[in-house]
Amino acid sequence: MSAQDKQGSKEKIKALKISYLTEQLNLSPSEAEKFWPIYNTYSKEQYSLRNILRSEIKRAMIEGDINSVSEKEAEKLIALKLDTDQKIYESQNDFINNVKKVISYKKIVKLQLAEMEFGRKLMSKYKHRKSDSKN
Template sequence: MKNVIILFFILASTVQAQDGKHEKIKALKTAYITEALALTPTEAEKFWPIYNSYHEKFHALRVKERTEIFGKLRNGLGALTDAEANELIDKNLAIEASELELRKQMTAELRKVISPKKIISLKKAEDDFKRELFERYKQGHGRRKQ
C-alpha cells in the first residue's frame, strides 16, 4: 500500500511538471510571437483569442493523426495490408485537408484584426520559435549525456 501511495505521488508530480513545462512553453511562445509580430496591446487583445482557439483545433488534429495513423504504424509497415495502407493514406490526406481549411479560416479571422504582413510573419515566427525550442532541447539533452 505504501508503494502505491509513493507511485501515485511520483506520477502526480511528473504530470504536474509536464503541465508546468507546457505552460512555460506556451508563455514563451506567446511572448515570442507578440514580439516578432510587433503586436500592439489592442491587436494582441483581439489576436490571441483567435490564435489560441485555432491552436486548440490544430492540436486536436495532431492528436487524431497520432492515434489513427501513427498508432497503426507501431507494429511496422510490414504488418500493414495494402487496404490498411490505403486507409492510412486517405486519413492522412483528410487531416492535411482539415489543417488547410483551419488555416484558411484562421487567416480570414486574423485579417480582421492584424495586417496581412503580420499574418505572413506569423508563420515565420511559429517556425522560428519551433526551431529555437528544438535547439534548446538538443542543447539541454547534450549536457545531460556528458
C-alpha cells in the first residue's frame, strides 16, 4: 500500500468515524459546531502521545525482537509508558472538562461507548478483509 493509499484510507476512516459518532450522539447542529473542534484537538493529542510511545518501543527493538532490548532500555521504556499513561489521563480529563460545557455527561458516556463500538466494527471489518484476501 502506497503512502497516498494509506492517507486516503485514514481520511476515509476518519470520515466514517465522524459520521458514526455524530449519529450515535445525535448532536444538534449547535452541539456539533462546538463539539468537533474540541474532539479533533483531543484525538490528535491522544494519537500523538500513543505514537511517541510506539515509536520509542520500535526504535529500541532490533528487527522487532523484544529480546534485543537491554534491561536498562526496558526500564526507560516502562518509565516512558507510565509517563505517557499519565499524560493520556490528563488529556482525557481536560477533554471531559471542555466537552461537558457542550454536551451532557450522558452524551459523553455515549461517546465513549460509540468510540469503542466503532473500533470493534473497524477491527472486525479489517479481519474479514484480511481473511478474504487469503482465500
